Amino acid sequence: MTVTAYTLAVVLDLFCVFLGYRFLFQPGPAAAGYGVPADPKGDAAAYLTIKGLRDGTFGVVGLALLAFAGAHAEAWFMLCVALVPFGDTLTVLRNGGAKAVAYGIHFATAIVVLISAALLFLV
Secondary structure, eight states: OOOHHHHHOOOOOHHHHHHHHHHHSSSSHHHHHSSSSTTTTTTTHHHHHHHHHHHHHHHHHHHHHHHTOOOOHHHHHHHTTHHHHHHHHHHHHHTTOHHIIIIIIIHHHHHHHHHHHHHHHHO
């Protein structure tokens, strides 16, 4: 179970880094994939950059916690940051995005992050 817990945590953290990169360097497609398309050349540019920085930072912090503070610190981190994909679910739903994206991507991600937290607490 230890390998599974660490592997899932690293994959989730690296995925956050990837999402951050994508919002910073491919903001249009990233926003569309998020479920609420936005024009990266218009008023949304700053918000897309903020989203990229937020997601990338979550990934880096998660990796640092896992490497330097251990599984339990990472578990608490995962438990806390699970609020983000739950909030993303509501954001997509409130802004006319597809329910399939809201639940299939964001809500499902929140559940996987909570599973990761639970596994890390057991290590």
